[in-house]
Amino acid sequence: MKAAFFDAVSSPLRIGEQPEPVPGPDEVVLRVAGCGICGSDLHITEDPAPFGIGAGFVLGHEIAGEVVSVGADVQGLQAGDGVAVVPMRGCGTCARCLAGDPARCPEMVLIGGGYAEYVTVAARQCHKLPAGVALADGALAEPLAVALHCVVRAGVKPGDRVAILGAGPIGLLVAFWARRMGASHVVMADIHTHQRERALALGATDFALSGDRLAENIADLSGGPPDIVFECVGKRGLLQAAVETVRLQGKVIGVGLCIGGDEWDPFVALTKEIDLIFAVFFHQGREFGAALDALAGGIPQLLITERIGLSQVPQVFESLRRRTTQCKVLIQPELS
Numbered sequence: 001m002k003a004a005f006f007d008a009v010s011s012p013l014r015i016g017e018q019p020e021p022v023p024g025p026d027e028v029v030l031r032v033a034g035c036g037i038c039g040s041d042l043h044i045t046e047d048p049a050p051f052g053i054g055a056g057f058v059l060g061h062e063i064a065g066e067v068v069s070v071g072a073d074v075q076g077l078q079a080g081d082g083v084a085v086v087p088m089r090g091c092g093t094c095a096r097c098l099a100g101d102p103a104r105c106p107e108m109v110l111i112g113g114g115y116a117e118y119v120t121v122a123a124r125q126c127h128k129l130p131a132g133v134a135l136a137d138g139a140l141a142e143p144l145a146v147a148l149h150c151v152v153r154a155g156v157k158p159g160d161r162v163a164i165l166g167a168g169p170i171g172l173l174v175a176f177w178a179r180r181m182g183a184s185h186v187v188m189a190d191i192h193t194h195q196r197e198r199a200l201a202l203g204a205t206d207f208a209l210s211g212d213r214l215a216e217n218i219a220d221l222s223g224g225p226p227d228i229v230f231e232c233v234g235k236r237g238l239l240q241a242a243v244e245t246v247r248l249q250g251k252v253i254g255v256g257l258c259i260g261g262d263e264w265d266p267f268v269a270l271t272k273e274i275d276l277i278f279a280v281f282f283h284q285g286r287e288f289g290a291a292l293d294a295l296a297g298g299i300p301q302l303l304i305t306e307r308i309g310l311s312q313v314p315q316v317f318e319s320l321r322r323r324t325t326q327c328k329v330l331i332q333p334e335l336s
Contacts, residue, residue, distance in 0.1 A: 002336065003116035004313040006045055006057045012314040013045075013059075013115070021120040023071040026092070028123050030065030030083065034136030035114030035331045036143065037313075038062055039168060040257055042321060043234075047259050051110075060114025060331070061087035063121070064129065064138030074123040083126040084138035084292060085119075086284045087111050092124055100285030114139075115313060117333045127288060130296045136307070136332050140300050143328070144291035147173030149282035151181055154228050154253045158182030163218045163226040163245055165210070167195035169303050169328045170255060171232035172202050176300065179203030185222035189214060194325045201302055215245040225250070232256050239276075240264035246274055254278040303328040309336030 001020045004013045023029050041059045044051050063085040067077050077083070090097040090105030097105050113119040129138045147170050156162065162183045164171045167190035175186045180203070188199040189208040196207040206221040208214065219225045225247035231238045234256025242252045243264065252274055269276060282288060294300055305327045308316055316329055 001117040002310050002333070003058045004310060004317075006048070006053065006059060007055050009046060009048065013317050015311060015314065018116075020118055023069055023074075023120055025071040025073040026122055026124070027071045027120050028067050028074060028077055028126060029069045029118055029120050030063070030085070031068050032063060032065045032114055032116060032119055032331075032333050033082070034064045034139035035060040036062030036139045036169075037317060037320060037329045037331065038143070039170075042317075043257055043259055050259065057112060058114075058116050059112045060116070060119075061085075061110060061112055062139045062142040063087065063114040063119060064135060064141070065119065066135060067126075068118070070123070077123055077126060081126075082129045082135045082138065084129055084141040084288075085121050086125045086127065086288055087142060088281055088284070089122055089125060092122065101283050103281035103284075115310070115331060117310070127292060130292055133292070133295045136330060137295060137301055137304070138292075139330060140295060140303065140328070141288060141291045143169050143303075144173055144176075144294055144300055145282040145288045146170060148177050148287045148290055150174050150230060150253055150255050150279040151177040152287065153277055153279040154230070154251055156181040156183055156228060159184050160228055161185040161222040161224060161226040163187045163189060163222065163229045164204070165189050165229065165231050165238055165242060166233035166256060167199055167207075168232060171230065172199055172303060172327070173300065174230050174232060174255070175199055175204040176202045176294075179205075185226070187218050187221045187226070189218060192323065195327060198302055198327060202299065214241060218245055227251065228253065230255055234258040236262050237264070240268070243269045243272065243274060243276075246272070249273050249275075251275040251277060304330050306330070307332050307335060309333065311336050
């Protein structure tokens with residue numbers, strides 16, 4: 001089968017071939033229908049060591065596909081089923097896994113493999129897609145669940161004023177969920193206005209251009225300093241910007257993947273007595289299920305700006321390292 005391989009830092013992904021997978025007793029093989037290119041995939045190829053990634057690795061964890069074969073011990077799934085994949089693979093037997101929270105399993109592994117024609121996953125990682133959701137679009141369930149977890153961790157409630165730094169896919173989906181949780185103001189901020197209309201369509205009430213007066217601009221648009229600020233970029237200095245923007249005794253939610261350390265002044269956070277909360281992954285039972293239900297409504301699909309085949313992956317992947325007007329690029333191997 002064909003796949004896109006990572007070889008080394010500063011080298012484009014490479015299209016090559018490897019044997020088609022065979023499922024283990026508790027596994028299924030999926031024909032990949034859709035796999036999203038995630039910002040964390042870009043981070044991984046720039047600094048693979050923290051992720052334990054080496055040459056020959058196949059990226060891709062936002063996966064949806066069709067079951068084509070099942071292992072001997074698999075129940076509840078059969079060939080032809082359309083599923084979305086929870087990419088956190090836990091042991092399946094510990095208290096966390098049994099409670100539907102494999103992200104907190106001591107043996108959890110974040111899988112890849114989605115940049116390929118076929119992928120093997122544990123059957124327990126699969127959720128059947130609701131009726132009416134296109135098979136490839138099921139790949140959006142993973143980022144939808146990540147964003148929902150952020151909003152749940154923040155405790156967003158009706159009437160809250162919310163600000164979101166970063167109009168990437170996760171920031172946009174945080175806006176989607178925050179409005180559905182009852183936030184009265186959801187102001188999106190970014191260094192470009194490329195995603196302004198998409199942000200408003202997904203739930204943002206206004207859009208601020210980042211700059212020297214970011215805190216003041218957001219306060220003007222939301223009727224006062226926000227109660228909650230989500231940092232959804234992962235660049236140095238943005239936690240500090242979030243702390244300066246949030247109201248006294250408000251909440252800052254760290255979402256963006258910032259590798260290599262950050263620089264910020266905790267004195268400001270101390271004097272404002274804010275809550276600093278971090279959010280990563282999601283709960284498989286509650287949040288992934290809610291994400292699948294949301295997909296049936298069709299609105300999250302507004303994220304998708306391009307659908308590409310495998311042969312296009314190296315070129316498009318490299319282009320995403322630069323700031324573009326793209327939002328969510330979906331790899332659909334059948335388009336190759």
